[in-house]
Amino acid sequence: MSEHPTERLSAYIDGELTADERTSVEQHLETCADCQGVLADLRGIVVRARSLEDRPPESDLWTGIEARLDERPEVVPLETHRARRRPSFTMPQMAAAAVALIVLSVSATWWARSGAERGTDGGPPVAAVPPDTATPTQLASLDYDTAVADFEELLTMYSDRLDPQTVATVEANLMVIDEAIDEIVEALEADPERSQLYDSLTSARQRKLDVMRQTTSIIRTSI
């Protein structure tokens, strides 16, 4: 009988042996009752380990935790937190985003120059450019929805002239902000008394307007 392959039994259970090693262990196991016993014991331990149940502590720990929550150095504004969760982009995507701004600028120049000649021919409305400044009061008004709708219309009108990846990148950024806004609105619906959520909502909307303004300001300065 060959030497007991005890040291390899765990790897055998975990499926980490090569085909040759596995065959060797199995051939030994066919004729070695001792190793069969060890293998069965080890398998039993693995099964028992995986079936261990988690249970809450016997005593309440929350009180002690709550007393230490003040150790937190600062409360990070929700919109800042969301900003850190922005999807990361590859270098080609970042390059595409940069190209997007240039293309937007060039397209805007083209549109502005030809628009001066064509008059009202259905080109993107100047009113689509969001205002330079927006107060919280304005943000809470219908002006916000109007500005967003106008911007989306502008982006849609240019989208067929832009690289699809570029449009996707711009839309991905806006989508992240939209998700944050949706979640805050949902939280507000659940708890309208949480006044800090209104601040978060205003900030998130302001961020969206900032993104739109950064994009359209290039159009504005190119005219």
Next chain:
Amino acid sequence: MTGSTKDVWLAADGDARAFERLYHDHVPRVHGLARRMVGPEEADELTQDVFVLAWKKLDTFRGDAAFSTWLHRVAVNVMLGYRKTKSRERERYAATDEPVERVQVRPASTEIGVDMETAIETLPGKAREVFVLHDIEGYKHDEIADLLHIAVGTSKSQLHRARMLLREQLTA
């Protein structure tokens, strides 16, 4: 959006009540990990440390993994950091190389049903860490190697060692 996801956002925004709900959702697993990694005597304190640290670091939660996964990683790091500190203290003050776990009282019972958790407490340092992370928490050897700063082969050999020691405990 699930209630738990909403609570993560609310907690990140400073809502302690939302964080308390997260605590109740996740404390069984964190406390279980603590019991197995550091023992029942210190599990409560380490569990509190985990949640306090998680509260402080919530703004670093990027949302690209489940909150439970993120929290569990925070917990593992807290446990391993604690064990490392204790290990250094032992090296500094103990005259013996024998790990503290090995000099604990062996369970009196020799029945098959000897408590698995008690048996885990008797495992020596690295074997215990690898066994808990691999066989209970489901980490892979390469992940364990990264966490413990050991070679993958060392992780495998420590796992086998742990299983064989547990076999002695549980089937004696």
